[in-house]
Amino acid sequence: MAELKPWGVVDAVRAAERQGKTLASVDHRPWPLPDDPWLLGQTLEDLLFAHWRAPAEALRALLPTELELDLYDGEAWVGVVPFRVTALRARGLPPLPFASSFLGVNTRTFVTARGKPGIWFFSLDATSQVAVLAARYGFRLPYYLTKGRAERRDAWISFEARRRDSRGAPAAFRARYRPTGRALEPEPGSLEHFLTERYRLYTVASNGRLLRADIHHPPWSLQGAEAEIEENTMVPREAALADAEPVLHFAARQDIVLWLTGDA
Numbered sequence: 001m002a003e004l005k006p007w008g009v010v011d012a013v014r015a016a017e018r019q020g021k022t023l024a025s026v027d028h029r030p031w032p033l034p035d036d037p038w039l040l041g042q043t044l045e046d047l048l049f050a051h052w053r054a055p056a057e058a059l060r061a062l063l064p065t066e067l068e069l070d071l072y073d074g075e076a077w078v079g080v081v082p083f084r085v086t087a088l089r090a091r092g093l094p095p096l097p098f099a100s101s102f103l104g105v106n107t108r109t110f111v112t113a114r115g116k117p118g119i120w121f122f123s124l125d126a127t128s129q130v131a132v133l134a135a136r137y138g139f140r141l142p143y144y145l146t147k148g149r150a151e152r153r154d155a156w157i158s159f160e161a162r163r164r165d166s167r168g169a170p171a172a173f174r175a176r177y178r179p180t181g182r183a184l185e186p187e188p189g190s191l192e193h194f195l196t197e198r199y200r201l202y203t204v205a206s207n208g209r210l211l212r213a214d215i216h217h218p219p220w221s222l223q224g225a226e227a228e229i230e231e232n233t234m235v236p237r238e239a240a241l242a243d244a245e246p247v248l249h250f251a252a253r254q255d256i257v258l259w260l261t262g263d264a
Helices: 010-023 056-060 129-138 190-195
Strands: 038-054 076-090 104-115 116-126 141-155 156-163 174-183 199-202 210-217 222-232 249-258
Touching: 010 038, 010 076, 010 249, 038 056, 038 116, 038 156, 038 174, 038 190, 038 222, 056 076, 076 174, 076 190, 104 156, 116 129, 129 141, 174 249, 190 249
Parallel strands: 116 141, 116 199
Antiparallel strands: 038 076, 038 249, 076 104, 104 116, 141 156, 156 174, 174 222, 199 210, 210 249, 222 249
């Protein structure tokens, strides 16, 4: 078993170029790009999207009152998404070797505010202290420092993340997964589209004010996936997942740019 391909300077330069070029593709967006320049670029690799149905009322109790739970065919969903970040950088700057490549796990559900659908993160775990501090104080997001590893054997990726941040409850995710089938863009109106094509995140400032950050990326290129999930304590217990087995998708790579948070 081998570790995932290490971060390299050439890879980072190419990723930074792709991030900037994402703005050339906008027809798929549900609303126009923000007028202000984007702030951060990042590339995500080897993503597993694992989504479970969950009781809507249990999820609503975990959200700020300003947000509405976003449903698909009347059902609420919770997702756990492990991945690797590469080429994280501020606009106009190159990726920094000590802070631009790390592992992450996002735990989320789907919401709307003023008619704009987006993501609400229950937690975001990362193996980079720099990234955790920057996101906590720059974006007001619930980021936690995590110890993790990711290795590849043939097409399978073994991924483990275990939270070691005293600010959050103990949590872990351990699984092996691989893509299946060919990559396709999700059809508008499909469950895959609902679960992945999101262009805004919501968070709350220290004074309780609802904030949003806009996101842009090309349409996702998704494959089916197989996964053996050995441990998953990332999802809040109150969410009470309704399914034993999740709906799974895999994405090899996505280039993303983000804007600074502002009032929702």
